[in-house]
Amino acid sequence: IAKKMESFEATMGHIEGVPLLGSTCDAWDSIYNFQARGDDILIATYPKAGTTWMQEIVDLILQEGDAQKGRRAPTYIKVPFIDMVPPKPMPSGVELAQTMKSPRVLKTHLPINLLPPSFWEKNVKVVYFARNAKDCMVSYYYFQKINKVLPDPGTWENYFSAFLSGHVPWGIWFDHVIGWWKAMDKHQILFIFYEDMIEDPMREIRKVMKFLGKDLSDGVLENIKYHTSFQAMKENPMTNNSTIPNFVLDQTISPFMRKGTVGDWKTHFSVAQNIIFDEEYKKKMEGSGLNFRTEL
């Protein structure tokens, strides 16, 4: 099986103009027709916003802080990624989700206009976790280097342009965050920022808990904070993706749990890139009412 899988190549396609993995496009009908359940919880993010972190936080809230139960399986099994179709024989996110007992926690990177309509029909609660674009870009650059399912990012110079113009899997960061932000008045969406979570995890974990209709003691919340800290998740084989083989995710190049900070972009952006970025950011975000911090 390993031999067969080693030969796969990352291909890209488009759905309604959004670049998605070729395998996602091939399976698009089954993804778009995904049947949500009323008690599902959906975690939606642009790639590298800290999805895995939020997956663990939500799971541990549901497990009432029981870290032992949290370790029952790797994050990507506990929380199926519905728009992902990994190389065979690994099951697709849709297949994993279909066999799961309720309540399910699900993950998506889809921009809001591509979300399977069933989520809205069932009025599913969505936690949208957002991270500033500069740090997302840096994190995504390393991730595309190590993740063989994704296209090679090329040089940092080239990647900078590709990211800004949305020539990366799941498309334009700006459209993604603004699309989900604007839907908050129509749907049950909790918007949480990565930077806020770094600044005060207890405060933000409590927001998620309340949104999910749970009432946990401060002691339990402290425990969740501890087990979802960067260091704990980096050391935990169920959360650090070390169960994924090297030929799919080559963590010898760069670890999945890489830095987990706000402002690492400063060690990657040139002065010129920063000016270009800030101009683009102003143009795209103006009037959206959505503000990101790029440093704490």
Ligand code: A3P
């Ligand atoms: P860096 O590459 O900047 O370190 P995703 O899960 O969406 O792929 O996001 C991965 C990013 O979230 C990585 O960012 C990773 O280090 C960071 N991350 C994961 N768990 C974290 C945690 N517990 N605390 C802070 N950052 C975390």
